[in-house]
Amino acid sequence: MADRWIRFVVALISVILIAPVLVVLILSFSGDPYLRFPPNSVSLRWYETFLGNPEWRRSLIASLSIGLMTSLISTVIGFLAAYALVRGRMAGKRIMLSFVLLPLIVPHVITAIALYFVSAPLGLVGSRFWIAVSHSVVAAPIVVLILMSTLQGVDPNLERAAFGLGASRVIVFRRIVLPLIVPGILSAALFSFLASFDELIIALFLSGVSSETLPVRIWNSLRMDVEPTIAAVSAFLIGVTVFVLLIDAAARRMLSVGRAAPTR
Template sequence: MGSDVMGSDALLNPGLPVRVFAWIMLAFLMAPVLIIIPVSFSSAQYLSFPPPGFSLQWYERFLGNKDWLAAIWVSIQVATLSAVLTVIIATLAAIPLVRSDFSRKTLIYGLLLAPMIVPVIITAIALYFIFARIGMGGTVIAIAIGHTIVVMPIAVVVLSATLQGVDSRLENAAMSLGASRFQAFRRVTLPLIAPGIISAGLFAFLTSFDELVIPLFLGGPNAQTLAVRIWNSVMLEIEPTIAAVSTFLIALTVLIMVAANLLKKARRWA
């Protein structure tokens, strides 16, 4: 009996070895970030760590190059459009999946989650043939649609879970007081699921901004995203400019996550 109690206590209090292992894994995951940031400020003409000196030359080369700036602008367009499409479609899909009961519900839910199982390269090849046939290859819209398909499953899961936490009787109460179904959704349900919508939109934006395979197949000379520009640069030359671009992406991700956290706190205080 005493040994059982001690065993349960050990499970509840994993102790020092587990905490040490967790910190080692965290350090392992953070090591590339802790290396790439100093390298981006290196005065050397090649990738080296530790850097021999401090210099902003690689940021000047990155932000002063029209090709890099054009790639950033394309990525912003693609990521914004993908986030908007993802939020709209995922919301419209999550509402009937959560609030309705119909015979093909499991099948439709499985189809929406299929992109999680199918390799991205298979999706990219299929979309390449489709968009090439209709003359949309190499466009921002084509890349955004491809990213929307890839991100859609996670967005549907997030919004479905959010909707399940909202009592449908609140909508019924609003409609009983004279509101239409659309008014009840817009004024009651939509504000309640706003955190889920924000989370899904941010996830879609960040995933689209960093995704490489879809733009490789669907992009073109006039629609080269930042991820593709990085890929081409790595294939052709190795210099600390790549470290500066990587640091820029890390900073962008951190800023977006901080902004999202502040927005959620502001909504909670409102």
């Protein structure tokens, strides 16, 4: 049967899709002194090198702090924009949205070089806060996409009813809108963190020597000599992704429960 063939092909492609992730995870526990797959022995030595080396640790802290700042900036700004695009009365919403999404489309190399070009004379290269602001340019559009779809799921009549009952916009926002979209905000915050945490090209140009993020250090190391520590660092990055996806899945479940509640 053709159906069985399709199943077989899909199973094969699925294995190809997930294999690279598994390969990195397995390799990170290698005990071999150089890159070889499959590894001959098992150990935690590359995790020890990763977390024991002050330079890798400094990159970890740089990545985390830049990611958190990016998440904060882009979630706030992106939420306001998503609210405007869903509830605002403006002409040309779609063209506005296409402008907001431009940073996702324009090659990061161009964005990064242009930002470097204006940042270097101002002495901003190497500033973690500045990298976070720059990352927000590519993270905020993701927040907008996530929160627009969340807000589109909220019945505007709930807000209208509250207004009709005399509530001010601030009250409506705090008591009606916000509680309904908390899970959406959580996933927007998580994915904007991830967008920054995993971003390489902008960080590469703006990090200088002092604030190299984890992806930048992986990049530099891959271009010179491939040290096996990279496997442990990569596995760590995959772990962060898994963590984010799990929390997001939990938040979505929370959302569907919240949606079902009023109909009881």
